[in-house]
Amino acid sequence: MTTALRIGVAGLGTVGAALVAILEDRRSLLTSICGRPIEVRAVTARNRDKDRGIDLSGAQWFDNALDLAQDGDIDVFVELIGGEGDPAHSAIRTALQRGLHVVTANKALLARHGLELAGLAERQGVILNYEAAVAGGIPVIKTLRESLSGNRVGRVFGILNGTCNYILTRMENEGISFADCLEDAQRLGYAEADPTFDIEGNDTAHKLAILTSLAFGTEMAADEIYLEGISNISQDDIRAAADLGYRIKLLGVAQRTESGIEQRVHPTMVPLDSTIAQVDGVTNAVAIESDVVGELLLTGPGAGGEATASAVMGDLADIAKSRSGNQQAPAFGQPVTSLQPYRRARMRSHEGGYFIRMTVEDRAGVFASIASRMAENAISLESIVQKPKTHSTEIRPQTVILVTHETTEASIRTAIAAIEAEGYLTGAAQVIRIERPKHT
């Protein structure tokens, strides 16, 4: 006789409903894989009467997540409510305190309270799994936490937000503006009514904070991430990038440097012939560069009810298989007490190439001045393009595009400030960082 793994699902939106449907549909396959069935014994959602096309007759209904966590007749609490605060936070805490395993897809919550919850799980000897929280269906948590055990990661970076990648892909393919793309994405359901969280990079930052902790064995530091969204990216940038052999992606990047760990989210130029440059639309990708294995690139669906439910299902299967219940694999790879304090590398010390696009007045000496300001800051240039603005006005502004060799953020900022002080720019300089994958 085998004992079922009894789960309670909090949240029956796209992901929750997909999960319940799939667990039912794959019952015998999962039983064979896990050695015992996985059964949905309790659920909660905002609206009890909504038809979700799933059979909930075998599950006890709870009015809220906290009650489910507290009183559900379950082994695992599955949190699919979202939001960094309550009720998700207190419900998970309650579940862990009760000695339940927890599976969550909630990146905002983990970025904020991940260490507290992981510590609690460790003390209780239960499992906290969260594969679905980062990059949806891509098994990046498992790869970092298990497959790369003993590797020292140098850099992890990725396309972690499908909405931004969808918009950038369409801007490039169709030549339409950011605003038009966003509107279309909202109409098609690829962007929220309030898209700020996605397009300004906050969602990417939450996921990056989790990856950083896992990859570098450090405490979570979601508030110490340099953040720049994509709302400022124009067709001029997209076209100039393509001309120079680059494509613009919103990347989250965490990198070990001599002065600490950089965490940054910003629009990034990646070489056109790199594999990550080929990742289009709502697809996500995560590159991991580590010292033993080399470079891995994992690509797949970053969102969507089924892809996310698949990751939750994998987490549940792992719990069902580890029947002893002895939690030997800490949530963030190492016991929370072994994680190193996060030491932030200041953005000013970031080293890399830069793309700089400026619109300047067409008068003598401007180009020489720009070149001098760059030289004064020891910035050497890979390429320089100067051309008339397409719609030239009376003062005939010109576009100047520079691509620098490797330099520092501090040098770039000083140089740009000096150029701006000269008074010949007709608008703010656009600065986009370049990121080069190690291989391909």
Place this chain on the structure above:
Amino acid sequence: MTTALRIGVAGLGTVGAALVAILEDRRSLLTSICGRPIEVRAVTARNRDKDRGIDLSGAQWFDNALDLAQDGDIDVFVELIGGEGDPAHSAIRTALQRGLHVVTANKALLARHGLELAGLAERQGVILNYEAAVAGGIPVIKTLRESLSGNRVGRVFGILNGTCNYILTRMENEGISFADCLEDAQRLGYAEADPTFDIEGNDTAHKLAILTSLAFGTEMAADEIYLEGISNISQDDIRAAADLGYRIKLLGVAQRTESGIEQRVHPTMVPLDSTIAQVDGVTNAVAIESDVVGELLLTGPGAGGEATASAVMGDLADIAKSRSGNQQAPAFGQPVTSLQPYRRARMRSHEGGYFIRMTVEDRAGVFASIASRMAENAISLESIVQKPKTHSTEIRPQTVILVTHETTEASIRTAIAAIEAEGYLTGAAQVIRIERPKHT
């Protein structure tokens, strides 16, 4: 006090030596991750006196793998000898019978004896891990076995042999012949002195057999794989592929069809703008298309001492963490007795697009004849290119290149046979299958 995980390493070649070095170098990190140290307590290799640059003073030396498996004071037997037969086979069997966990990188052995060994591991309640056996450092075994639990895979395919991909990449980039590339690859250590096993696809086939069993939950069927190597690929094919928007890769493909499961290894045209087409040199890649999660693509180093050792280290860490020793995760995802018999889909019923390159005599009616033979077999054409051979001789042979829409292997074979019977071909027709990734 924590009890160390004691391992015995059989084989101290590139992978074995790298593993021992890394386990020593990462001792404290791994102890923190696993909750206990991993210690090399016993070793064996062909030559005891060779300087491998590693400290073996703490390990007992055995004269052969079988003795190590039988008498080593260890918890895990790590097999890095290679070869589908003895001593690897009997040593692993002995270790499992003794109740030791086993980690192996040996694809040839698993493709042949995987089910027998997995069954033995199950009965003994021990773990059989083999992440390093397929695609080196890429965590494809863990992804299929754990992350995709409950998914139903439709197709898995990949670049699984670095030697072939290296040769094809150089042929394309440098315009040099297969023979010259192979010679260079041998000189640089990317190809064996006897390269047959790699270039004729056998190595890819072994890896594919393992992936098939994991992906589809079927018994292993390494002998039922359609096999075609790359030695027949010429610059004419590479250039024609590029002209038509394709790139040639040696793929291993396993696909669920109505009549069973196709397993095939052959040179394949993939669309130039697909992500897998960007995978260059010795890098490997595996695409997994499954019904819940959608498409995943995992890219990384497929060989090399350190990358392979990294995968072995991940396997060891998993064993070290599962301290209860209760093996709940069967080697091939499900208990061996739950695996379905492999039902082979015949190659003749394969459906797909085809590239066909023929050199024909330049006389009236040839083109019409080819078109008729295609039409008679209900093969519709996506594109047709006819051009003079570069080095034309007296009879001025012409090259005819066809790309078909989706059709069957049987139709193609019948049509080609009919064309060959006409007598105007000046050599054998070159036929290359086209494979289209679902997304991107």
